[in-house]
Amino acid sequence: MIFMWYSYALYFIATYKLRTILANPLRVQIDCGVVEGRQLKDSLYAWSGIPFAxxxxxxxxxxxxxxxxxxxxxxxxxxxRSKCMQTEQYFLPESQSIGDEDCLYINVYTSQPPSSNATLLPVMVWIYGGGFAVGDGNYATYGPDQLVSVGDGNYATYGPDQLVSENVIVVTFNYRLGIFGFAFTADNVAPGNLGLKDQIFALQWVQRNIETFGGDKNLVTVFGQSAGAVSVSYLVVSPLGKDLFHHAIMQSGNSICVWGLSKIARKATFKAGQLLGIFTINSRYLIDQLKTVPAAKLQSAAVSVTNAFLFLDPINSLVFAPVIEPADTTDAVITTSTYECLRLGYFNRVPLLMGHNSFEAVSMEYIIKQWCFYLLQSDIFPSLLVPDSMNANAIGKLLAGPQIKFHYADILGSIIFPDENFLRYLNDNEFVRPVQKMARFTCRYTPTYFYKFSYTHDPTALGAGHAEELFYLFNSPFNNPNDMIISNRLVKLWTNFAKTGNPTPLDDPILDSCTWPKVMPAALNYIDIDNDLTIKQNPNAQDMDFWDNLFSAYANPPLFTY
Structure with a gap:
């Protein structure tokens, strides 16, 4: 009897204590404990730095x-909390290492405190880009408002508050980068794709916990840009992604981009070891030794290796990036060609929205300056222009290379003078061709919507560059009323898709009352997002026909990228 009363007393005390803790509406009980968030402004609340691993x-x-x-x-x-280990400036050898290995944290943004009576809201989970080498999901990068001060008085550049204002919950998180996230030994010692596995872990956290923040775990959209879009694409194809999300948005990238699959990660991992004095061909010994190296020192060695490989070939592959894992890997993200999976319909068939900007490569002029030696060689030896995606033999490269050069060259016959010639090649090779190819594959199996983002506030620009749409999707200072109109439209299209799987479910004057058609096998229907919203077909048709014919003539299956 005494024991029973003692048990009741303990239960009462624990319950009272928990109720007292949770009396604050910004305190939320999740699977590992109670977290306390903050109100950033009217209708904007944040819970930041929650460990998900x-x-x-x-x-x-x-x-x-x-x-x-x-x-x-x-x-x-x-x-x-801290961003993951990376360098301050992308791929610059003199750049300082920043971040921390202790970085696997998740952030939740809502328009209202959680309430047991509220209708559960759609959830949008953002995966950042940055070549699998830089980036983060933190406040100062995607933080809720550029008008909210951060730490020492600096201000965030853009944030999810416009998305949140459309009655969705936004989730961001960090995943491991560079050698920390993509070390690879081609066996079960380091089977690769740790950064992608972090992403899957974060999505599993969302499934377990998002309802306590007012989110609907059965209405999750995963979206990302550049390497983030590549990540989303791998999640779409991977069996591990099944049931973790219900719609997917890919902006300027996917797993069949030539740079979305590393062919040199194993070589680079061993090379980093050699730079640190670890000379071995034994995977276990290498990884055990690399675990003892200070993080900043390991990061510096990995950046040196990355720059050395990219100097030799800046076009065909990132270095520490996703790989095809050994077939016997436990909980592998991917063990086969995603090109074939997409072609044959072996993927998670959720509604998809994808596209590219009108001139992605205009933002990548640094390549021309940083790797001019490779570019000069490609003008003399045009077989270097043949993408690894084609898997062409030596004769095929000799035949295809000159055709590529003269397709993009001007009347002087050079592909690198002026710069715009090479940028056009880079635009098609790195982004346009693979992004459109995926849409043509997936439209046979699942609703697929395609866009081309053409708007630029600078009338002298050659087009909208890589990542330019992010300034309109997230909250940024706008230069003119047109910028705000574009932002409102982009946010509305993306959040409509997150809510319904259709970017234009209703007649809406904000969207010019347009209806965005799905991609069809016979026609790549798309919406051109410019000063107006215009429905068109088959973007970049002449260039895409050129590449399709070239692949038909010289490509050798199996293909892994396109």
Whole structure:
């Protein structure tokens, strides 16, 4: 009897304590404990820096993500945590290492405090780009409002508050980058794709916890740009992505981009070891030794290796990036060609929205300056212009190379003078061709919507460059009323898709009352997002016909990218 009353007393005390803790509406009970968020402004609330995995440090470096430990009391989720290890400036050898290995944290943004009576809202999970080498999902990058001060008084550039204002919940998170996220030994010691496995772990966290923030776990849209779009594409194809999301948006990238699959990650991983004095062909010894190297020192070695490989070939592959894992890998993200999976319909058949900007490569002029030696060689030896995607033999490269050169060259016959010639080639080779190819594959199996983002506030620009649409999708300072109109339209299209799987479900004057048609096998229908919204067919048709004919003539299956 005494024991029974003692048990009741303990239960009462624990219940009272929990109710007291949760009396604050910004305190939320999740699977590992209670978190406290903050109100950033009217109709904008944030819970930041919530661990979704154990810190991947020490023995957990180069290991798959592990569940986080529970905590007692209230976790302060009012501030973001460190970004993952990276360099301050993209691929510059003199750049300082920044970030921390302890970086696997997730952030949730809502328009209202959680309420048991509220209707559950659609959820949009953002995956950042940055070549699998830089980037983060933190406040100062995607933070809720450029008018909200951060730490020392700096201001965020753009954030999800416009998306949130359309009654969706936005989730961002960090995933491991560079050698920390994509070390690869081509066996079960380091089977690769840890960064992608972090993403899957974050999506599993969303499934377990988002309802406590007012989100609908059965209405999750995953969206990303550049390497983030490549990541989304792998999640669409991977069996591990099944049931973790219900719509997917891919902006300027996918898994069949030539740079979306690393062919040199194993070689680069061993080369990084050599730079650090680890000379071995034994995978286990290499990884065990690399686990003992200070993070900043390992990051510096990996950047040196990356730059060395990209100097030799800046076109065909990133270095530390997704790979095809060994077939016997436990919980592998992907073990076969995603090109074939998409072609044959072996993927998670959720509604898809994808597209590219009108001149992606105009933002990549740094390549011409940084790797001019390779470009000069390609003008003399045009077989270098033949993408690895084609898997062409030596004779095929000799025949295809000159055709590529003269397709993009001007009357002087050079593909690099002026710069615009090579940028046109880069635009088609790196982005337009593979993005359109995926749409032509997936439209046979699932609703697929395609866009071309052409708007630029600078009338002298050659077109909308890589990542330019992000300034309109997220909250940015706008230069003129037109910018605001474009932003409102883009946000409306994306959130409509997140809510319904259709970007134009209703007649809407904000969207010029347009109806966005699906891609069809016989016609790549798309919406051109410019000063007006215009429905068109078959973007970049002449260039795409050229590449399709070239692949038909010289490509050798199996293909892994396009």
């Amino acid at each position: 154990k810190p991947p440090v020490g023995d957990l470096r180069f290991e798959a993500p592990q569940p986080p430990d529970n905590w007692e009391g209230v976790l302060d989720a009012r501030w973001e």
